[in-house]
Amino acid sequence: MHPLLAIKHLNKTFTMHILQGKIIEALVDVNFEVAQGEIIGLTGKSGSGKSSLMKCIYRTYLSDGGNINYHSNDGIVDLVALNDYEILHLRKTEINYCSQFLSVIPRVTALQVVAQPLLKKGIESVIANEKAMHILNSLGLPEALWSGFPVTFSGGEQQRINVARAIIDPPKLLLIDEPTASLDPTTKDVVIEMLLGLKKQGTTIVCISHDDYTLDHLVNRRIHLEKGIIIN
């Protein structure tokens, strides 16, 4: 049984041309595997390379050497080597990325933000909106806010919308950055429940968290990073 993700000798350096070519090493010889259906927690201080690792997988960052072998629905592919269009296709169909902060698009209501992934797929807006409402309800976002614009919401409210959007259409691989930060304990539990629910449906999750409670209740395995190197 192939692992869903097999990362081998992954390196990432940044060359800051505007700082006279200063080189920053974000990841150094990273190797690990993720089995299908696992939930992996990436831990480490800020600047340790956790976000860089996730972004390399999602291809927001261009890796410098190494392989990220991903078991897609069409066979095993190396995410490092795929072209832009193939990556875009995977992003549309199999891999979701949920960043730490909601990227706000003006004039789109909270409900629309959450329903978007389903609408993009061509699902009827009535059904899509219903699902979105259901999730927002479970996450405790007051109905009054559903037709509001997220730019005006608090951090916690934005985060709930962010998570809702990431999980409304369960992907094969979910990359999620700090899913429970800025949430109160009850909502934290709801989110953890939802993510475990996704796992039951077959989603594999790689998440970043510095919250021990979340890590204890959610992840199967932790991977700890320090200065771009995996320790453990």
Next chain:
Amino acid sequence: MIEENKFATHYRFAFIDEATKREIRRKLLKAIAIPGYQVPYSSPEMPIARGWGTGGLHVTLAIIGPKDIFKIIDQGSDASVNACNLRNFVHTMTGVETTLDTNKATIIQTRHRITEEVLNKNQIFVYQVPQPEPLRSVERYENKTRQMHGEADYAKMWVSLYEQYVRHGDIMLGAGYPVKVNGRYIMAPSPIPRWDIPNLNNSEAIHLFGAGREKRLYAVPPYTKVEPLEFEDVKFHIEDFKGIPCFRTGYKKAFLDELYYDDGSKHYVINDSNFLDKLANKETPIQHENAYLNKLDHEA
């Protein structure tokens, strides 16, 4: 000593020098070969000012021969000052017979009207044209209008008709309604009333258009399709005189003038003077036939 040979005899036949006549004839042939297409030409100086019919005169003088019989009308009338002056000029320059009878003439020059009496295949109809470019109202640059004609890019013209419909509920052009000739070029038929437009279509005569000031010639050869621009649901229609009879003859199916008599009374009279005279003399001139005329349900 300069010899006055040049003016020793009277003017050469038809006033214009032979080389220029040849050029105009060549341009006319080109115009006939490309129905509706404006052909630039030399437009030589004449003893009348621009804007007074030099273009029509150029065509007439280039094609007229000693055996021709010449008629000229101005807004339908043989008797207007300009018609008379031009008739005298042509007669003096050529010695040809002139007539008021539409049926008898072989060349008929006109300003802004087609005769009511039908034209036959022995006749050439010559129009005086003020503005030969039908697209001028929507595009003021000549190089652009030429390109538009070249590429059959007439959308702007259609939009201006659409706009008129939107603004007024109908297309408001009264005189000089744009037409499509031979399914290709949009042409300005000179400021003839809508009434006359259908008579260009499939005519037996040759129709030649001369714009002296703008220096363009164009033509509609016999049996050519000439269609007024119309939308599928906003159609072309001719003037409707609502069954008002001609005051002098009682005829109901001709284009009428509104006249004020000396006693202040207003009457409607047939505009085409020769047609009017013939009807008044109890003759039976044959009128143009077209679908629009037939649609008028007022008996003649």
Next chain:
Amino acid sequence: MKHNSENWLLKVEGLTKIYGTANANSIEKTGPLFDSNICPETNAIVACADINFELFPGEVLGIVGESGSGKSTIVKMLYFDMEHADGTVLFNKAPYIGKNILKESNQSKRAIRNHLMGMVYQNPRDGLNFKFTSGGNIAEKLIMAGNYHVGTIRDKATNLLEKTEVPVLRLDDLPAHFSGGMQQRVQISKAIANHPPLLFLDEVTTGLDVSVQAKVLDLIRELQQELGIAMIVVSHDLSVIRMLTDRTLVMKNGRIVEQGLTDQILQDPQHPYTQLLVSSIL
């Protein structure tokens, strides 16, 4: 559907535009390395050179750069607003398959513009005729595509105005009396009137008020999702690029210096110029 690399809609190869007389060195001695578009030997201006890219159906491609980068030049050449471009542009739509559309006749170019392309300019006066009503402007496109039924034209125009959230009551009003944002929306209606597979947007929100910008961008996003039109979005504003595009070309001095996924360009820029551009976002 998996990505099929042969399925491109537009393929641009070696697109080059030079003003003035160029010599053999004009292209070599200009560009981002020289920080100049002007040939040092002949003073020819290399507006853009050796531009290569592909555009796939439904894709939104961004072209970003500063003044003089050549971004608008590319779009102007693709839309035939500019003459005498060198290079090859292949458009995968019948009957132009396999033909370099830069070399097609004026008649063909006009047909391509009317039926297969739409363009929205920064200045509404470039895309609209201010002497015609908003309906008349849209009608122009519909008539070019062979619609000669006034009732149908008005219905379609009404539909398009509704789609772009222009009050339908303004169908018979002149755009000169509209606000900037509404003028842009009328332009967008006109551009999509014939359901073209390809739409160009050239700095369409530059100069608009911020709230109006948001509305117009939102509309473009929605239309793109609903109609699946491929778009080329030219902007100097990276937030517009971020919002609308999947992939981006970064241009400087008439050359592409970097191209890639938009999020990669914005978060992991490789080329020094791209890094400079990204770090300059307010």
